[in-house]
Amino acid sequence: DIQMTQSPSSLSASVGDRVTITCQASQDISNYLNWYQQKPGKAPKLLIYDASNLQTGVPSRFSGSGSGTDFTFTISSLQPEDLATYYCLQYDNLPYTFGQGTKLEI
Amino acid sequence: QLQLQESGSGLVKPSQTLSLTCAVSGVSISSDTYSWSWIRQPPGKGLEWIGYIYHTGSTYYNPSLESRVTMSVDRSKNHFSLKLKSVTAADTAVYYCASGETWIPFGSWGQGTLVTVSS
Numbered sequence: 001d002i003q004m005t006q007s008p009s010s011l012s013a014s015v016g017d018r019v020t021i022t023c024q025a026s027q028d029i030s031n032y033l034n035w036y037q038q039k040p041g042k043a044p045k046l047l048i049y050d051a052s053n054l055q056t057g058v059p060s061r062f063s064g065s066g067s068g069t070d071f072t073f074t075i076s077s078l079q080p081e082d083l084a085t086y087y088c089l090q091y092d093n094l095p096y097t098f099g100q101g102t103k104l105e106i
Numbered sequence: 107q108l109q110l111q112e113s114g115s116g117l118v119k120p121s122q123t124l125s126l127t128c129a130v131s132g133v134s135i136s137s138d139t140y141s142w143s144w145i146r147q148p149p150g151k152g153l154e155w156i157g158y159i160y161h162t163g164s165t166y167y168n169p170s171l172e173s174r175v176t177m178s179v180d181r182s183k184n185h186f187s188l189k190l191k192s193v194t195a196a197d198t199a200v201y202y203c204a205s206g207e208t209w210i211p212f213g214s215w216g217q218g219t220l221v222t223v224s225s
Contacts, residue, residue, distance in 0.1 A: 043215035095168040
């Protein structure tokens with residue numbers, strides 16, 4: 001299985017801050033990576049697909065970049081409603097595997 | 107608008123079989139565009155993909171659970187199902203159904219259902 005290592009595991013930031021989360025794959029996954037947001041008590045929501053494409057309806061303050069083994073997820077200006085846990089997912093190889101999550105506190 | 111809704115038993119005894127169904131609305135489960143997945147999340151922990159099924163019945167199960175998992179599709183009811191046998195307390199989790207469209211997995215999710223394994 002491909003291991004996805006997310007960092008940091010938790011992060012505290014202030015409204016208006018720029019926030020960056022990284023995800024490293026244990027082998028080359030090209031650009032087959034998604035980013036999800038999970039708010040407390042809710043199902044995850046797809047934000048970014050194919051490493052850098054913004055899902056329809058997702059605010060433009062969210063972005064993703066990277067390819068191969070190293071990926072970055074950025075919130076350009078943190079908003080109070082961004083309180084959530086964020087997960088990466090690789091879908092280059094079966095089984096699909098998630099990162100362990102980054103809990104964002106505001 | 108694709109919507110997914112899980113249903114099933116919220117309490118299962120150890121060694122018994124967990125059974126869940128995901129009702130699909132807004133699209134036909136028979137569409138070649140979509141795959142249908144189950145994902146679980148133990149309380150306070152991360153996400154684990156259980157596997158997927160296509161309307162043809164073609165499946166892939168995560169090797170970590172493969173020996174205990176069965177998925178099926180009912181095209182007449184536009185739903186798909188999960189069975190997980192020989193459950194233990196470690197199978198206690200929120201279970202989500204999710205859809206994949208073309209090559210992009212898990213674009214839509216159900217709200218999730220908590221299954222507790224306890225005697």
